[in-house]
Amino acid sequence: MSQISEKFITKSSVKAADLEHRRKINFNIGRYNAAVPKGKLQFDNVHLARERAKNTKWRAIETLDQQLEEFELHFTRRGGKVIWAENAEQAMQEIIKICEAKNCKTLVKSKSMVTEEIHLNDAMKEHGIESVETDLGEYIQQLDGEAPYHIVTPAMHKSKEDVAKLFAEKLGTDPNLTPEQLTLVARNILREKYVQAEVGITGANFIISDIGAVAVTENEGNARLSCAFPKTHIVVVGIEKVIPSITDLALFWPLLSTFGTGQKITVYNTIIAGPRQPGELDGPDDMYVILLDNGRTNILQNPKQRESLYCIRCGACLNACPIYKNIGGHAYGATYSGPIGSVITPHLQGMEDFKHLSYASSLCGNCTEVCAVKINLHELLLENRHESVEEGFTTYTERIAWKMWKTASLKRSMMNMGNGRLKNMIVNSLFKDWKKNRGELDFSQKTFNEMWKERKS
DSSP, rough: OOOOHHHHHHHHHHHHHHHHHHHHHHHHHHHHHHHHHHHHOSSOHHHHHHHHHHHHHHHHTTTHHHHHHHHHHHHHTOOEEEEEEESSSHHHHHHHHHHTTTTTTTEOOOOOOHHTTTTHHHHHTTTTTTEOOOOOOHHHHHTTTTTOOSOTTTTTOOOHHHHHHHHHHHHHHTOOHHHHHHHHHHHHHHHHHHHHSSEEEOOSSSETTTTTEEEEEEEESSSHHHSSSSEEEEEEEEEEGSSSSGGGHHHHHHHOOOOOOOOOOSSSSEESSSOTTTOOOOOOOOOOOOOOOOOHHHTTTTGGGGGGGGOOOOOOOHHOOOOHHHHHHHGGGSSSSSSHHHHHHHHHHHHHHTTTHHHHHHOHHHHHHTTOOOOOOHHHHHHHHHHHTTTTTTTTTHHEEEHHHHHHTTOOOHHTOOOOOHHHHHHHHTTGGGGSSSOOOOOOOOOOOHHHHHOOO
């Protein structure tokens, strides 16, 4: 067992027993579950909408090289610059190079999971650049020194009392402030940062290939301010976020908002197609788009796992997953948590270290049921398990145990051997970890086969 998987088991064991943590998560996800059915009412046929979105992403991913080249062609025509980054190190080198050229001291950024993936804030700190999260949830997490807890809702695990206490400790505010007052405190601080910042960084929800633009979706307006106030705008985005046409947004924007938060449409939806053009009054002087691979082509070359690249990061699978709701986002030890994280992380960061995530699933299929683009997530989790075995990432003891189980399962005389008490003693002595948080396994005194024979005779 690797150190990473040991940490996962330790963290998940603690969180699974934390009833207060479970109460907060169930409260927030309960509000989400109440909102999503209302949002779905805007679709005449939500299943058809999801199917069409899946087909569109299939076409985009199957022709990914062409789509990205078309994006680059159109984007650079308007003065934008495209940088292809093979991994996180290359992406950070390019960002640091831009920041140094612009003499950047302060950087503002909107919520972006891909910047978490490349550990942007840590790298900026090492180079003496202040990197400020401007999304309220991300700002709360940054103040607390924590990574985002959820793809869409970074501070989902914190109550309003937790946030008030944090602001009092870090910002010296009154610990009894209301959520509205806390929001105003953050707004006043962040508005000054927008004006000071030389560089703004955002992610992108979609790369639009036919017009050479990126689409950014948000509810706070902080992304617009992050890319409009600073003189330089940098977009960091995974190569899988491409969609073929601007007309596809009419489908993807409502799907993302409904399955992400239950809204019909998010408050701010922005299409950015390059730096400020002649005659335009606002916008950055320079705009860069960093197209990040960082293991995505590993998934692309896998015919079965390629489907996971269709993900639009709505977070619906996290909210539906019974495992996530019990152990929380931080237990996964990876940028992307929940079912989609368990599918893609072993391919992005290494199967040997992260194969355990694909086993942290009940395989109930709820993630597949709620996916906005109908990714067969529970099947991909099973495929990951299969690949980990095929690649030899199993212990000798595990292989012997499964071989014994297979042999016994295929031989009726062995299954009928011994009574329930003997089976209980053998199994409960072998599976000691099972009993740490559960009762002992209790077999029937007779198998169904034995009882059936007795009844028929």
